[in-house]
Amino acid sequence: MSFEISFHNVRRIAESRKMLVAEALDGFDSDSDVVRLAHAEDLRALATRLLVSPSELLLGQDDLDDGIKVCRREQGFSRAQQRKGKLYYTYQHLATTSAAPELMALRVTVHCNDEEDVVLNAGHDSKELVYVTVGGIRMHWDTGSGVREVDLGQGDSVYLAPGIPHSFRSIEGESELLAFNYRLPA
Numbered sequence: 001m002s003f004e005i006s007f008h009n010v011r012r013i014a015e016s017r018k019m020l021v022a023e024a025l026d027g028f029d030s031d032s033d034v035v036r037l038a039h040a041e042d043l044r045a046l047a048t049r050l051l052v053s054p055s056e057l058l059l060g061q062d063d064l065d066d067g068i069k070v071c072r073r074e075q076g077f078s079r080a081q082q083r084k085g086k087l088y089y090t091y092q093h094l095a096t097t098s099a100a101p102e103l104m105a106l107r108v109t110v111h112c113n114d115e116e117d118v119v120l121n122a123g124h125d126s127k128e129l130v131y132v133t134v135g136g137i138r139m140h141w142d143t144g145s146g147v148r149e150v151d152l153g154q155g156d157s158v159y160l161a162p163g164i165p166h167s168f169r170s171i172e173g174e175s176e177l178l179a180f181n182y183r184l185p186a
């Protein structure tokens with residue numbers, strides 16, 4: 001299945017990513033009106049390069065209402081995660097939009113409160129900023145030569161580089177944090 005998409009749309013998205021349109025379209029067949037993609041894989045590849053969904057690339061529009069997207073308190077997609085068979089975190093997504101696929105913002109309820117239950121994740125390729133909103137958190141992270149820990153109180157924040165295995169456990173009842181995961185174009 002082949003696709004033709006508007007050169008103007010690609011240029012608009014590329015410029016919003018601080019990319020040159022020529023850079024964005026390097027290797028793709030295009031003229032000043034149309035970008036021709038021979039296969040769905042090409043559509044996906046270009047969408048990945050531009051950090052948008054394939055549908056945004058095709059439709060040329062996002063899901064904003066006059067430039068904003070509201071997500072009410074209990075509207076965001078919510079997911080509970082277990083580790084070692086015990087409830088560990090509940091994630092609730094804050095406003096998500098096709099206009100900012102590089103950003104994933106979460107409210108996280110931290111259920112784990114026992115040192116023995118701590119399980120680090122494998123790390124992820126997004127950058128992460130965490131802000132403690134309720135309670136107190138002990139963060140463990142793997143330095144590559146051992147696991148370190150730091151305690152964070154309400155109002156404290158921490159930045160985590162990509163690829164670092166980490167875990168949050170509550171040291172004051174059930175705690176809560178906000179986690180902003182984001183990937184910027186290289």
Ligand SMILES: [Fe+2]
Pocket residue numbers: 124128166
């Ligand atoms: Fe994380």
